[in-house]
Amino acid sequence: RRSSMNYLICILLVVLCFSHLIVCNDIEYTASVVSYVPSFDVNIPIEKVINMNLNSIETYIQQASGNSSQIVVFPEGTTGFLEAINYYLYTEKDENKARNQTYLFGEEIPETPKDGVIINPCNEYNPTNKNTTQFFTLSCLAKKYSIYLVVT
DSSP: OHHHHHHHHHHHHHHHHHTTEEEETTEEEEEEEOOOOOOOOTTSOHHHHHHHHHHHHHHHHHHHHHTTOSEEEOOTTTTSHHHHHHIIIIISOOHHHHHHHHHHHOOOOOOOOTTOOOOOTTTSOOTTOGGGHHHHHHHHHHHHHTOEEEOO
């Protein structure tokens, strides 16, 4: 088991070393891969935690854009939900609270129109839907910096 873990880590390092340049159909893209641990504090409301992490995300996007990257890849749980889940699972040992935290961080992703029209959430934001803050903000950051984002 340990040797397979070392093997996976080695593969990950190789992928990260060569992820700087992505080639597709003779078009080159420069990518930045961010190593980032989001903020989480059980005493701060979830909305504020999300906004703190979105501010941090913008800082990384700004840096990547300044380095001529066209793609920025963030780690899983970038907006903080994994830290919340881990806190409730391992510190408080409460699976129900951990599950509820997942729902609080989750957002509805709108359906794409069936006619094939491409929409940009930044342009199509519906302020009556309060459950799309992260989706909307990330879309607007991608538009603002003319960059592609990979965020989960």
